[in-house]
Amino acid sequence: MTNYFWFGVFPYISLVVFFLATIRRYRTESFSYSSLSSQFLENEQHFWASVPFHYGILTVLGGHILAFLCPQMILGWNAVAARLIALEVTGLAVAILTLVGLINIVIRRLRFPKARRVTTAGDWFIYGGLLVQVVTGIGISINHGWGSSWFATSLTPWLWTLVKFNPDVSYITPMPLMVKAHIINAFLIILVFPFTRLVHILVVPNPYLWRKTQVVIWNWDRNRIRKSN
Numbered sequence: 239m240t241n242y243f244w245f246g247v248f249p250y251i252s253l254v255v256f257f258l259a260t261i262r263r264y265r266t267e268s269f270s271y272s273s274l275s276s277q278f279l280e281n282e283q284h285f286w287a288s289v290p291f292h293y294g295i296l297t298v299l300g301g302h303i304l305a306f307l308c309p310q311m312i313l314g315w316n317a318v319a320a321r322l323i324a325l326e327v328t329g330l331a332v333a334i335l336t337l338v339g340l341i342n343i344v345i346r347r348l349r350f351p352k353a354r355r356v357t358t359a360g361d362w363f364i365y366g367g368l369l370v371q372v373v374t375g376i377g378i379s380i381n382h383g384w385g386s387s388w389f390a391t392s393l394t395p396w397l398w399t400l401v402k403f404n405p406d407v408s409y410i411t412p413m414p415l416m417v418k419a420h421i422i423n424a425f426l427i428i429l430v431f432p433f434t435r436l437v438h439i440l441v442v443p444n445p446y447l448w449r450k451t452q453v454v455i456w457n458w459d460r461n462r463i464r465k466s467n
């Protein structure tokens with residue numbers, strides 16, 4: 239019963255809340271669809287936090303989507319041992335890059351008072367959820383190897399049973415606890431997604447990954463301000 243709830247019912251609860259809350263927020267609070275960037279408050283550590291995290295997380299998500307949509311292609315690639323090892327090592331390296339960026343984001347938010355002041359409870363919650371997701375993902379890669387292959391043979395069929403509204407949790411039941419925690423946490427992130435700053439992903443295709451560094455120029459006469467004080 240527990241497995242059926244978490245892997246046969248909870249995913250639908252997460253997705254229903256995701257779609258309904260996302261649509262409602264866009265219709266009533268469209269201006270809030272922003273990352274609420276704090277780059278202008280502090281930019282040096284922002285670069286070393288935001289860039290590794292975004293490049294890493296987008297690559298990891300792309301790999302998961304590819305395994306979901308093209309499992310046979312993944313299995314065909316993994317049929318050669320050298321290619322399988324290369325894929326696994328690359329995936330682990332990108333996950334570590336994501337973790338480095340995420341840790342820097344958290345440290346920056348704690349270290350700089352201005353950035354900390356604009357960080358909400360919801361932000362801390364989502365940072366915690368993402369940390370759990372990345373750490374469990376790295377743990378799976380280290381302790382339960384060849385994940386790209388068993389994802390394609392077990393998790394992909396399970397995900398497709400969800401798409402067909404006929405969930406078959408037998409694919410998930412024999413999975414290690416860490417894998418189950420990783421899956422549950424992923425759907426928990428989807429559940430809270432519409433209530434956090436992550437919604438900017440839906441409307442902004444991350445152009446800041448390749449744009450020039452933002453330059454902020456303060457338009458005031460500091461000497462005159464000092465004299466007036």
